[in-house]
Amino acid sequence: xxxxxxxxxxxxxxxxxxxxxxxxxxxxxxxxxxxxxxxxxxxxxxxxxxxxxxxxxxxxxxxxxxxxxxxxxxxxxxxxxxxxxxxxxxxxxxxxxxxxxxxxxxxxxxxxxxxxxxxxxxxxxxxxxxxxxxxxxxxxxxxxxxxxxxxxxxxxxxxxxxxxxxxxxxxxxxxxxxxxxxxxxxxxxxxxxxxxxxxxxxxxxxxxxxxxxxxxxxxxxxxxxxxxxxxxxxxxxxxxxxxxxxxxxxxxxxxxxxxxxxxxxxxxxxxxxxxxxxxxxxxxxxxxxxxxxxxxx
Amino acid sequence: xxxxxxxxxxxxxxxxxxxxxxxxxxxxxxxxxxxxxxxxxxxxxxxxxxxxxxxxxxxxxxxxxxxxxxxxxxxxxxxxxxxxxxxxxxxxxxxxxxxxxxxxxxxxxxxxxxxxxxxxxxxxxxxxxxxxxxxxxxxxxxxxxxxxxxxxxxxxxxxxxxxxxxxxxxxxxxxxxxxxxxxxxxxxxxxxxxxxxxxxxxxxxxxxxxxxxxxxxxxxxxxxxxxxxxxxxxxxxxxxxxxxxxxxxxxxxxxxxxxxxxxxxxxxxxxxxxxxxxxxxxxxxxxxxxxxxxxxxxxxxxxxxxxxxxxxxx
Numbered sequence: 357x358x359x360x361x362x363x364x365x366x367x368x369x370x371x372x373x374x375x376x377x378x379x380x381x382x383x384x385x386x387x388x389x390x391x392x393x394x395x396x397x398x399x400x401x402x403x404x405x406x407x408x409x410x411x412x413x414x415x416x417x418x419x420x421x422x423x424x425x426x427x428x429x430x431x432x433x434x435x436x437x438x439x440x441x442x443x444x445x446x447x448x449x450x451x452x453x454x455x456x457x458x459x460x461x462x463x464x465x466x467x468x469x470x471x472x473x474x475x476x477x478x479x480x481x482x483x484x485x486x487x488x489x490x491x492x493x494x495x496x497x498x499x500x501x502x503x504x505x506x507x508x509x510x511x512x513x514x515x516x517x518x519x520x521x522x523x524x525x526x527x528x529x530x531x532x533x534x535x536x537x538x539x540x541x542x543x544x545x546x547x548x549x550x551x552x553x554x555x556x557x558x559x560x561x562x563x564x565x566x567x568x569x570x571x572x573x574x575x576x577x578x579x580x581x582x583x584x585x586x587x588x589x590x591x592x593x594x595x596x597x598x599x600x601x602x603x604x605x606x607x608x609x610x611x612x613x614x615x616x617x618x619x620x621x622x623x624x625x626x627x628x629x630x631x632x633x634x635x636x637x638x639x640x641x642x643x644x645x646x647x648x649x650x651x652x653x
Numbered sequence: 654x655x656x657x658x659x660x661x662x663x664x665x666x667x668x669x670x671x672x673x674x675x676x677x678x679x680x681x682x683x684x685x686x687x688x689x690x691x692x693x694x695x696x697x698x699x700x701x702x703x704x705x706x707x708x709x710x711x712x713x714x715x716x717x718x719x720x721x722x723x724x725x726x727x728x729x730x731x732x733x734x735x736x737x738x739x740x741x742x743x744x745x746x747x748x749x750x751x752x753x754x755x756x757x758x759x760x761x762x763x764x765x766x767x768x769x770x771x772x773x774x775x776x777x778x779x780x781x782x783x784x785x786x787x788x789x790x791x792x793x794x795x796x797x798x799x800x801x802x803x804x805x806x807x808x809x810x811x812x813x814x815x816x817x818x819x820x821x822x823x824x825x826x827x828x829x830x831x832x833x834x835x836x837x838x839x840x841x842x843x844x845x846x847x848x849x850x851x852x853x854x855x856x857x858x859x860x861x862x863x864x865x866x867x868x869x870x871x872x873x874x875x876x877x878x879x880x881x882x883x884x885x886x887x888x889x890x891x892x893x894x895x896x897x898x899x900x901x902x903x904x905x906x907x908x909x910x911x912x913x914x915x916x917x918x919x920x921x922x923x924x925x926x927x928x929x930x931x932x933x934x935x936x937x938x939x940x941x942x943x944x945x946x947x948x949x950x951x952x953x954x955x956x957x958x959x960x961x962x963x964x965x966x967x
Contacts, residue, residue, distance in 0.1 A: 523685025
């Protein structure tokens with residue numbers, strides 16, 4: 357009956373004892389918020405649970421409206437591998453995402469550093485340009501950019517998506533810059549007094565301090581590529597399945613296995629699993645990175 | 654300009670030296686911008702006055718523009734995109750704000766709830782969309798089955814032109830974890846003493862939200878609203894996948910897949926651009942689409958830039 361349920365004990369002592377009506381209202385409020393939260397949590401988890409249950413059903417049962425598998429058909433997962441190019445798609449996607457991430461880091465970190473630290477006329481304009489590039493829909497320039505890559509005979513491969521990362525990625529530059537401006541100037545000034553060049557200041561002082569932000573942009577870029585559908589759809593050959601990425605493969609999976617919802621759901625789970633696993637190992641990096649994207653300027 | 658770094662003395666090498674150095678350090682980005690924006694943008698204007706299919710180039714004046722403005726699918730896809738801006742984006746923002754607000758109130762298990770709400774935003778777009786088409790499938794999916802338990806006859810979701818966009822909105826609300834985290838951080842940043850002061854003045858919970866919370870988090874809300882609109886203008890993957898999986902069509906050569914199934918209700922502007930340019934190879938017309946899309950996106954980008962400039966000044 358004490359107020360431990362309804363209020364934080366520390367603040368409770370300082371305040372006047374609440375009248376019983378207030379206390380009852382607080383208990384009801386507590387129950388209401390938690391009931392809503394639990395209901396929402398169930399609704400958020402339900403899609404994944406139902407996908408998993410269907411992924412384990414037999415072919416026949418997956419075509420019915422039943423919700424629970426009669427027998428647990430674990431072989432559906434191995435069947436996905438044998439009936440599609442899933443391994444090849446995973447390899448393609450990994451090469452695309454990993455190379456793009458490394459290229460992005462090499463090019464974007466120095467740009468973000470210059471943007472956050474150097475004093476020059478047009479610094480603000482350069483920052484606004486980064487934001488504009490970040491917000492620009494990729495479809496706006498699709499026609500000439502495609503033509504450009506076609507001239508280099510690189511359409512039909514994933515290189516048109518990887519190579520531009522060598523010239524800086526606006527979103528990553530923006531996010532890194534937001535983090536780097538929060539590092540006090542004293543550190544870089546001290547390094548300069550010690551005779552560091554800009555480059556060695558970046559390597560020895562900034563990089564170690566910016567590790568959380570660098571990890572965040574690396575993860576975001578990797579996942580962006582891992583999930584990318586539009587880019588590979590535009591550049592890979594629709595008739596050449598072995599050149600596809602996971603997104604492309606999964607998008608057509610249902611069409612090729614139209615009566616097998618169970619296999620489609622198993623493939624869906626297999627594509628999703630790596631992302632979720634990485635999240636649980638790098639939860640803090642994600643949360644800090646996401647919060648960084650929301651800051652106002 | 655002066656406000657952001659007024660205190661430290663000017664560097665010994667002077668402004669000019671730093672300018673040249675900055676130019677050098679920024680050069681990868683500047684080259685990238687010229688190569689992948691400035692040149693393509695000018696080329697898009699050029700192509701919009703030509704008939705172009707990667708092999709032949711022929712000047713046709715305003716034909717593409719006339720064609721695009723008389724194209725029924727352009728009007729339909731613009732209306733679909735507008736629907737997403739007007740209904741989906743506000744629904745997502747309100748939902749994210751509500752969940753963030755709820756998370757600040759929850760005392761037990763807030764960490765687990767936060768993870769559960771955030772995780773769906775990491776599910777690859779294609780996987781999430783395929784999953785939702787299955788879940789909402791009237792014959793085999795669980796959603797209508799569960800609605801049936803309560804005596805409700807569920808709609809045809811992705812199979813009906815009236816329900817296809819609301820279905821995508823549900824998908825969008827499921828994956829709104831990112832925005833929710835941003836709102837949550839903003840809500841937790843509101844100084845506690847403001848609420849205490851309001852409570853002493855006898856302000857109700859709603860009044861506190863309106864007079865304390867909203868003004869304090871409005872820059873973050875504004876930022877999310879504008880970026881939300883810009884992303885809605887680019888909306889492509891989920892609509893395309895939903896159409897394909899629900900209709901059973903593929904994109905392989907010679908297929909008869911009509912984009913935007915059912916009845917063009919999921920055809921968005923970027924999708925129409927993609928099909929016009931890269932499946933029908935009418936790149937002149939696609940360039941006109943691109944310029945229209947650019948104009949729309951630019952309006953909201955300028956709003957965003959103003960927002961940033963204000964934040965830098967304060």
